[in-house]
Amino acid sequence: MELSHGILILDYGSQYTLLIARKVRELGVYCEVWPCNDERLNQGIDAKGVILSGGPASVHVEGAPSLDLRSGILEKEIPVLGVCYGMQLLAHTLGGKVESARVREYGRAEIQVSPNTIFDGVETTTTVWMSHGDEVTKVPDGFAVVAQTHNGVVAAMANDSRRIYGVQFHPEVSHSVEGLRILSNFVFSAAECVADWNMHDFIEASVDTIRSQVGAAGRVICGLSGGVDSSVVAALLHRAIPDRLTCVLVDNGLLRHQEAENVQEVFEGHFGVDLRVVDAKRHFLDRLAGVTDPEKKRKIIGEVFIREFEKVAAEIEDAKFLAQGTLYPDVIESVSIRGPSATIKSHHNVGGLPEDLGFDLIEPLRELFKDEVRVLGRALGLPPHMVDRHPFPGPGLAVRILGEITEERLSILRQSDKIFIEALREENLYHEIWQAFAVLLPVKTVGVMGDQRTYEDTLVLRAVTSEDGMTADRANLSVEFLGRVSDRIINSVRGVNRVVYDVTSKPPGTIEWE
Numbered sequence: 001m002e003l004s005h006g007i008l009i010l011d012y013g014s015q016y017t018l019l020i021a022r023k024v025r026e027l028g029v030y031c032e033v034w035p036c037n038d039e040r041l042n043q044g045i046d047a048k049g050v051i052l053s054g055g056p057a058s059v060h061v062e063g064a065p066s067l068d069l070r071s072g073i074l075e076k077e078i079p080v081l082g083v084c085y086g087m088q089l090l091a092h093t094l095g096g097k098v099e100s101a102r103v104r105e106y107g108r109a110e111i112q113v114s115p116n117t118i119f120d121g122v123e124t125t126t127t128v129w130m131s132h133g134d135e136v137t138k139v140p141d142g143f144a145v146v147a148q149t150h151n152g153v154v155a156a157m158a159n160d161s162r163r164i165y166g167v168q169f170h171p172e173v174s175h176s177v178e179g180l181r182i183l184s185n186f187v188f189s190a191a192e193c194v195a196d197w198n199m200h201d202f203i204e205a206s207v208d209t210i211r212s213q214v215g216a217a218g219r220v221i222c223g224l225s226g227g228v229d230s231s232v233v234a235a236l237l238h239r240a241i242p243d244r245l246t247c248v249l250v251d252n253g254l255l256r257h258q259e260a261e262n263v264q265e266v267f268e269g270h271f272g273v274d275l276r277v278v279d280a281k282r283h284f285l286d287r288l289a290g291v292t293d294p295e296k297k298r299k300i301i302g303e304v305f306i307r308e309f310e311k312v313a314a315e316i317e318d319a320k321f322l323a324q325g326t327l328y329p330d331v332i333e334s335v336s337i338r339g340p341s342a343t344i345k346s347h348h349n350v351g352g353l354p355e356d357l358g359f360d361l362i363e364p365l366r367e368l369f370k371d372e373v374r375v376l377g378r379a380l381g382l383p384p385h386m387v388d389r390h391p392f393p394g395p396g397l398a399v400r401i402l403g404e405i406t407e408e409r410l411s412i413l414r415q416s417d418k419i420f421i422e423a424l425r426e427e428n429l430y431h432e433i434w435q436a437f438a439v440l441l442p443v444k445t446v447g448v449m450g451d452q453r454t455y456e457d458t459l460v461l462r463a464v465t466s467e468d469g470m471t472a473d474r475a476n477l478s479v480e481f482l483g484r485v486s487d488r489i490i491n492s493v494r495g496v497n498r499v500v501y502d503v504t505s506k507p508p509g510t511i512e513w514e
């Protein structure tokens with residue numbers, strides 16, 4: 001599939017840029033994301049439409065990224081949609097005015113829209129998501145204000161004859177109620193794209209990329225956890241280079257009950273992949289002994305994983321590639337990539353990688369979100385039990401035991417987690433929830449059991465709903481259900497005498513506790 005049939009997204013550093021891409025793909029249209037100053041812009045743009053993303057800068061501050069006019073973007077009459085910073089940039093470049101807003105707007109806002117191509121089918125009043133501190137105070141000549149907030153801020157502008165549009169809000173986030181419709185109007189009505197892209201195209205493109213990256217003789221080590229992402233990566237590699245793939249499951253001692261055994265059985269038994277299971281329990285637990293800081297734990301785990309992969313690679317000629325199931329949320333939370341964004345936590349497979357990484361990385365899912373990976377997994381023919389599993393992080397139980405990690409605490413958490421997940425399955429709740437697990441706190445409380453005083457640890461149950469892990473909400477499990485799980489855990493797991501339920505959403509919390 002080529003860009004000449006699709007949408008080019010220029011990235012000005014927004015947290016949400018890849019969400020725009022994801023929504024365009026959801027509409028069945030091919031798209032690419034380029035940094036806003038990509039050298040390829042020199043050669044002009046060959047796309048059906050261009051979307052300018054948001055970004056943290058202010059257009060009137062010196063050094064703020066500008067609209068790259070070498071691309072001929074404005075002369076070529078390509079339809080353009082500017083989002084937030086993108087709209088401000090269009091206004092600024094075309095002779096309008098952008099100023100610091102009197103009132104900054106973050107989060108939910110109601111806007112009034114006027115009839116226009118991009119608002120086709122949208123109610124006159126609609127809820128959108130805002131995140132800005134500047135505003136367009138004068139739209140350029142030839143433009144009409146086509147949406148406003150109740151205090152008169154320009155929420156959208158349009159020049160229908162040139163097919164140039166700007167929206168101050170973020171249509172790409174799911175909280176903007178008609179966001180997908182607005183993007184769809186731009187993509188199909190303004191840019192005249194055809195919905196002819198699907199995950200099968202993604203599979204073909206990835207297979208080609210993998211083959212050219214690996215070359216004719218290279219061999220690949222694939223970190224396989226049995227989770228959704230690495231299973232999908234393994235399946236893609238299996239298509240691309242079936243005889244030059246070795247999957248490695250590292251038993252880091254931080255896995256759940258019987259996890260390594262189950263993964264081994266599924267992959268060796270049913271898929272016939274070359275799988276090596278490495279017993280690295282001691283290596284991980286020794287390095288983690290006495291460590292309590294979450295970021296330190298994550299960095300240690302990231303490094304030890306790589307050392308284990310290196311040991312396997314040393315036995316295989318030409319194994320200089322490491323494939324991982326890294327997704328976009330792992331990346332955006334760990335490091336600042338295209339634009340300036342904050343480090344929330346170092347995901348072991350991105351921010352936790354050691355500096356002296358002796359591999360070239362193969363990460364075909366790096367720009368995708370979890371639910372897209374599930375669609376991809378189904379397209380690759382992976383069975384539902386694999387594709388619909390809850391995610392389980394690489395650092396495993398280490399980031400769910402707050403404080404020091406010991407064999408004893410691992411055992412307590414493993415037993416408790418097993419009871420919780422089994423109960424969710426028994427009561428048909430597992431698939432209504434995006435991710436569920438238990439967390440062990442280093443907090444002792446007083447209890448009474450069989451007339452005896454107890455003084456033991458607290459266990460947290462966490463269950464969230466989410467679409468892509470970027471935002472999440474507590475799952476509304478009934479108190480009765482939670483009570484049953486609590487009884488079972490306290491009655492059968494030695495060392496826990498109190499169970500609590502975490503009701504924090506993300507943001508402000510994160511899904512994991514560390």
Ligand SMILES: Nc1ncnc2c1ncn2[C@@H]1O[C@H](COP(=O)(O)OP(=O)(O)OP(=O)(O)O)[C@@H](O)[C@H]1O
Pocket residue numbers: 222223224225226227228229230231248249250251252323324325326330349389390391392393394395
């Ligand atoms: N125990 C492990 N052994 C080998 N590789 C691992 C292990 N745990 C994680 N990885 C690697 O790190 C990557 C990121 O882990 P992550 O948990 O995000 O993905 P996953 O386990 O494949 O899927 P899921 O999100 O469903 O758990 C994996 O895709 C895999 O390549």
Ligand SMILES: O=c1[nH]c(=O)c2[nH+]cn([C@@H]3O[C@H](COP(=O)(O)O)[C@@H](O)[C@H]3O)c2[nH]1
Pocket residue numbers: 298329330333345346347348349391392393394395435469506509510511512513
């Ligand atoms: O492979 C991984 N390595 C990591 O270091 C890591 N940290 C968090 N997660 C998973 O990512 C999703 C979002 O988690 P947070 O809200 O806690 O950041 C949730 O699904 C988490 O389980 C990780 N996965």
Ligand SMILES: NC(=O)CC[C@H](N)C(=O)O
Pocket residue numbers: 014053054055056057058083084085086131132133134135
């Ligand atoms: N989210 C954005 O794109 C913000 C744009 C600009 N920095 C503002 O605050 O208005």
Ligand SMILES: [Mg+2]
Pocket residue numbers: 225227228391392393394
């Ligand atoms: Mg995992």
